[in-house]
Amino acid sequence: MERMYRVSMNTIVGLVAVVFLLPVAYMIALSFKTEGVPFIDGGALHVSLVNYHKVLSEAPIFHWMWNSLLVAVIQTFIIVLVDSLAAFAISRIKFPGSKWLFLLFLMGLMIPAEATLIPIFLMMRDWGLLNTLYSLILPGIASPFGIFVLKQFFDGLPNELEEAARMDGAGYWRIWSSIFIPLSRPAFAALAIYSFLAAWNDFLWPLISISNRTYMTITLGLPNFQSSYMQQYSLPMTANTLAAIPLIIVFIFFQKQIIKGIAFTGGKE
Template identity: 40%
Template sequence: MMEVEKVRKMKNIKPGTVVIPVLIWIMIAIMLIPMVWMLLVSFKPYESNVTDFMVMLTTKFTMENFLKILDTSRMGRWIFNSFLIAAVQSLVGILLASLAAFALSVIEFKGKKVVFFIILAGLMVPVEALIMPLFSLIISLDWMNTYAGLIMPGLAMPLAVIIFKQFYDGVPRELIEAANMDGAHIFWVWRKIFLPLSGNTTAALMIFLFIQSWNNFLWPMLVGTDSSMMTLTVALPVFQSTFSTDVTMPMTANVIASVPALIVFLVFQKQIVKGIAMTGIK
């Protein structure tokens, strides 16, 4: 009887229930192998042989590469620059986007639809098309190699405005009417009602924008030409070019550069999932 039941269960198993998990694990392995290799290489002695996998495993593990990079390079400064720019852009940009979306969703004024379509058109303009006018503006303001020049252009976030407006349009208007009856100011309505309700959306967008700013390369390369104003994405290729015959030091630098963004993702991953579910971000 037991064998008959096992046969019946085997017949009831659909091919998709087996194939799909196997494919997922294969994809996970394909994505993890380069990262695991980078991590292993970073703990190997300087100029050690990392092309032979067996030789690499038998070579001793050491922390000297991390200590050497932190001691001889400006890695700390580059991490600070990247973190400051990403944090300010994500925080201030989200607040500005939330206020703009609140005005477009709640406040009635002339030309509201025109303003919304102008913001929507901002998604259709490639970033590369804006580089020259933005760069000319930065030069005229004398903002080269300054935090203002690196941060200000990234505060305009049309996608965040559209997502916030989509969420705010679904907030019951009875809440606004009740607040108005109690004499609440319009800014109080945004701060006490709309902003708390969009907590998951705000958290998800902040994390996405933080990682996007952290990985940004083109604009920091143009504006932050001085070594003290470089971000990690700009400084790492310059740093790696000095180790043309070695692999361990560049891999160590990449591991250090990956840690902050990885920590942010791991800490706020629940908010990311909730934000995606609530806003429909693809």
């Protein structure tokens, strides 16, 4: 019975994987197809790299990828740093109003991102940062979600570790850097993965704050490029294939951390 169950589950998982992989395979196949030429004609397979040459010559795909990578990496690093310090202070430093401050952060999760677009836009405009990468990085350098996740994890760490460090003369900074950071790697990985993907996939805010093609991210540059080829399929699919390469590479090298991060956010360990 157990063997039949495993075979059935593996079959179901395999079918689901095929369903999800079919659109990706179709996208990659179209990227090698010349527009107006049948992919298979007379039993012969017509494969061409002309689409890749045309896309790379007409659109700065790699430059847009670099902008997205730069914004995502810097924003993720700052979010993990700032949120971990804030979560540590709320979790381990007892001061008047700490519970109300944490409640205030939780209230930030209830505010839709769309409601903050106009105030942030006006702030970036007054600072003269529109149409720069700073306008993409600065609005996302802190996350209420990250503070909540890390605070919950810090609360679960034994108090004895902190007390032992205090007996050795360690201060808050030493306790945070030498004890809490090494023990909180699963939480940091989960937050870093979430923050990186959110920054990489962000579209609405770059659409509002960036009009200069030089500072466009990949999520904004692709629709800008594809709008010129609305009646074609191969060139947009080629651009999407190129844009998917970095995420595929990240998943291949960090799949274990991604799976652990997803499992961690699903429930407290």
